[in-house]
Amino acid sequence: MSDELSDDKSNSIQVIARAARILNVLSVEPGGMRLAEISRIVNLPRSTVQRIISALSQEELVQADRGEGVRLGPALMRMIGRVHTDVVAITRPHLELLSKQLRETVVLCRVSGRRLAYVHAVVAEHVLRVTPGVGGDLPLHCTSGGRALLALHTGLVDEAFLGASLEKMTEATVTDIAELRHIVAETREAGFGWESEESIVGVSSMAVAIDTVHGQYAVAVVAPTSRALPLKHEMAERLLKLKADLRVELGGSDHDN
Known part of the structure; x- marks a missing residue:
């Protein structure tokens, strides 16, 4: 396996792990959480959390609402x-x-x-x-x-x-x-x-x-x-x-x- 393929695999695993951490955090607060609060708990930059949530939202695994924050989505x-x-x-x-x-x-x-x-x-x-x-x-x-x-x-x-x-x-x-x-x-x-x-x-x-x-x-x-x-x-x-x-x-x- 080339170094480039190895790096791609490592990055993919890292994204999945980060997404799992975010979903676990949201499961504790079914009413929804603000982006800044999620970022603080999972210890990731707000921009990173926002990108992951955007991807999860497209699959309906999370639901992002300006009024209520982010919560688990209907697909999940x-x-x-x-x-x-x-x-x-x-x-x-x-x-x-x-x-x-x-x-x-x-x-x-x-x-x-x-x-x-x-x-x-x-x-x-x-x-x-x-x-x-x-x-x-x-x-x-x-x-x-x-x-x-x-x-x-x-x-x-x-x-x-x-x-x-x-x-x-x-x-x-x-x-x-x-x-x-x-x-x-x-x-x-x-x-x-x-x-x-x-x-x-x-x-x-x-x-x-x-x-x-x-x-x-x-x-x-x-x-x-x-x-x-x-x-x-x-x-x-x-x-x-x-x-x-x-x-x-x-x-x-x-x-x-």
Whole structure:
């Protein structure tokens, strides 16, 4: 390979890497960001960022608006939607079985910015039951699914990602970043996340996260605290087994071992 071809290949890889960094930054702020802010975060000249965004905009991977700034574009959102549809189709039988075994609500979730978004839910048949709405969301820091997903990344629990202050949802919500960092480390070691009445009063949850070729997802069991506490051991056993099964079906990486 000639030096000229080698340089072209290196430049192409560099552009792709820079575009990926910009898309990752925009994924944290779905409402849009100013060009200057993106440039500062990715540590690139404004002119370079503008050229990359212009190219991404032509493919509808980003959408640039003078009033709202730059945000993820419709083409990317359509791709994400198709992936979620595939993942739901694969996981639905497993979620339904787990809900039947535990007789509690089971939810498939993912990260959306700084929040945990619900992708699919299998609602328990109890009279007293938790019914999370698909498309709804809660802060990452006070949900078991959020903690399980944060545990996939060492060093992600910081103010740069979660914000300067953690929202207090209930009196039990952990809002100290150092304490949360310790909880996420424990989650990583145990293989599952847990929270009790930190996001919704009277409700507790346990979750596992799976890093797959389709993206990172969490499966959470959500139940009234009075029923969740006696079920903790069984929840953990069944969720860890489910995690192992889904890693095979969804093409899991070694990241979530």
